[in-house]
Amino acid sequence: MATKPTFTSVDQADLDFLGREPIPAKYYHDADWYERERQAIFLRSWIEIGHVCELPQPGSFIRRELEFAGVSLLIVRGRDGEIRAFHNVCTHRGTQLTDQAEGRTSTFSCPYHRWTFGLDGALLSAPDFERFFTTKADCALPRVALDTCAGLIFVNLGADPVPLRDWLGELADELETLPVARATRFSEYVYDIAANWKLTYDNFQENYHLRFIHPRTGEATFSSENPFGYPVRYQFFGPHRTQTIWTNPEPRIAPLQRVAMGKAMIAAARRGLAGGPNGREYFALFPNFFILGTVAPHFSHVVYPLGPQRSRGVIRIYWEGDDADASERFAREYVMAMARDVHAEDRAVIEAGQRGLASGALKHIHFQTQEALCRHLIGAVRDAVAAHEAAAGTAG
């Protein structure tokens, strides 16, 4: 006889190291604090910006605007197969080299005076260069640190960053087990939100809101034994964190959802993607990246700050291989549309929270046991700001 799996809640005692105190509200709206986060975190942390499948061959490039830094980057696969990041800035007088979002090229040629750069950033040619007082070797495109893990591309604007793998620690090997490491295709949707990046991000690392904000799309998550759909485990890895999502033994599923998910699971099994060791893990990499280990949807979600109270979310659902047949295409379309339906429901309530906090009415906000990941994020943010300011001698 099959026994029904029971839900066991995480124990607050295991989370007490995070503290229990209320959290100052200013961290979520204050412009000065945002500037300190920008300096301490976003200008010197590994930030996820794409996937190697966007750069299939030598000469493939993508442009990425990092609004939080005010920079435009070119991510380029060189002739040697290596992926590099450069500022999209001509070394003559600063003109941006291209406004193309992506493409394939053998050189980047500045529209202004035709300085021309190779895929490795070297200045190859410049008209009338004899009249300058510099060397071509000194005029290569400014390089930005770039590294990959599990096919995901990270850049770091800092001067001499710790290697990405050291930064990710033991999570690097776990990420490599995910389907994203083999992805060749993705579905993507993007939203702008009038809310602080942490308030936005926190929404996606607590399940407390699910039954109120996702009463229909969240139905598969709820049951009498776990009415909030809480996770079964939280783990902490330096500034990063994970949760193990609960498996509802009796999910309520709409008719075509069942068809689509069935086809998605068949496709995943055929591709050898099902049943991986991290299939129920939800990874939160500091500062602003998530990836969910399930095969359908297997999504990443990055929340990029645009200002103290504005952010942009980019959600990608990763797939291995082209659609093998109509059934797989149907399943991928449904899975994308379903995930988008869920994500669409969160935005308005996050913005309402931002308006409330920005009013200055509250000195503090509160986190419960099952908001431990939110509590851990603000702790990691405060630690990073303190460490940076101590090192720079600018503690304020």
Place this chain on the structure above:
Amino acid sequence: MTMILPEDFADLEPFVADWTPATSAERAARRSAASATALAAFHDAMAPRLDAALVWLDARPLADLDPAGRNLLGLCLMLAHVALAVETQGQDEPRHALQREVMRITRTPADP
């Protein structure tokens, strides 16, 4: 003479004109623009035919479907969106459509 749909699916022809946009973003917009009555009519006609349509399509390479096959595939993909409106959102669909509008679909494997 070119067929609008494969012969076995000729009964679905009245839906082809309105329910076969070219991209995922256009399908999402089509769902949001439709009335509850139109969504229900398409869902009720198409949902019972989905299995047969996918069996017919799966027997052929996706890349070289003829125009009739492509129309049938388009109806299937449209149903993915409409099913969410009819089976999941129900009464909430008009309000939900407003929330979805800002979630811009930028690419999917189904896009040309």
